[in-house]
Amino acid sequence: MKTRSIERTRLVPHTVDGVTEMVLDTETIEVPAPPRDWDQIVRTAVTIGATLLVTVALVWSTSAIGGLLAMSVVAVIAYAAGVAFDLTWIMCMAVEWLLRSDPERAKAPRRAGRWALAVSMAAVFAHGYVFDQMVVGAVGAAVSALAKGGWTIAMRVHARPLDSRTQQWVAKRRAALDGKLAMIPIQRELQRGEAVLDAERRSLTSDPDRGSADPDCGSDPQSGSASPLPTLAGPMTVKDAVRTARDSGITDPDAVLRYVHKVADANARPDTVGRYLRSA
Known part of the structure; x- marks a missing residue:
């Protein structure tokens, strides 16, 4: 029976000058070695082999399709576009792997991957056909098919x-x-919408001059008086508006001017309002 050596640490008493302390002691012991897990080894080998096949197929297809496209466009752009052919079905296989526990959702990427593989194989074969090397084109097209088949087998193993x-x-x-999870962005969107509506509602109902939601009554915070402004009953002249503000206890010229602009004349001049205020 095969064994393997392991180190084991334990606390043991150790006495020096009559004083005993518990110290760590390390010893090496032999324990039975577990049998080799050949299933895991083979599974890992299959995965590595499938990855190598996909890499080889990607390089080969890119070279062939890029050479075909380079006949009409710049080589760098042609080979960059050539990557898209095999990369598409590789991405579909990756999505199929992520959805392996949901067969219904995995059908779409599996079907799309097969179509992408067919297009890639046709492009590789077209490269051989254009250069009068149909055998090379057919064999090269089979590389992608073998790679996808190998990766499909690897997915079945896992x-x-x-x-x-x-x-x-x-x-x-x-x-x-x-x-x-779907409710998270929905709730975030609803909260943003509520915030926008609340801000819009406040901007429409608030009075920037007096800080009151009612434009016709309330106190003016900048007037120096807490007396409520009178309710409008009809048209008012500048002089009447100044007298009304003065009777309401508003003495600050700027506050009186704002009141006159609101209830009487929006174009009233400050010097006119000041003259009426001094004579009131």
Whole structure:
């Protein structure tokens, strides 16, 4: 039986000059070695092999399709566009892997990946056809198919199939969680909307001159008087407005001028209001 050495630390009493303390003691012991997990080793090897296949397919397709497109555009742009062909079905496989526990949602990326693979293979074959190397084009197109097949097998190795009832249970739990997650941006949007409406409501109902929601009554905070301004009963001249403000206890010229602009004449001159205020 195979064994392996491990170090074990424990507390042991140690006495010096009659004083005993607990100290750490390290010892090496032999324990049975677990059997090699060949399943995990093979699973890892399959994953590495599939990754290498996808990398080779990406490089080959980019080279072939980029060479084809370079006949009409700049080489840098052509090869950059060539990456998109294989990268599309690779992305679809990645999404399919993320949705492996949701077969219904995984159908769309699986179908899209197959179409993207077909387009990529056709482009690689077209490269060989244009350069009178149809055999090379056909073999090169098969590289992408082999890579996708290898990655599909790797995903099946890592897959954990669920029975119908367990799948329904997972779907219900995911739906409940997705509903809560979906409400986060919705609630944030509603809160922003409420804040905008509240700000708009305050701007329409507030009086910047007097700080009152009622434009016809209330006190003027800058007038030096807490007496309420009179309610308007009809047209008023500048002189009457000055007298009314003075009778209401407003003595500050700026406050009187604002009141005159509001109830009598919006174009009343400050010197006119001041003259009426001095004679009131």
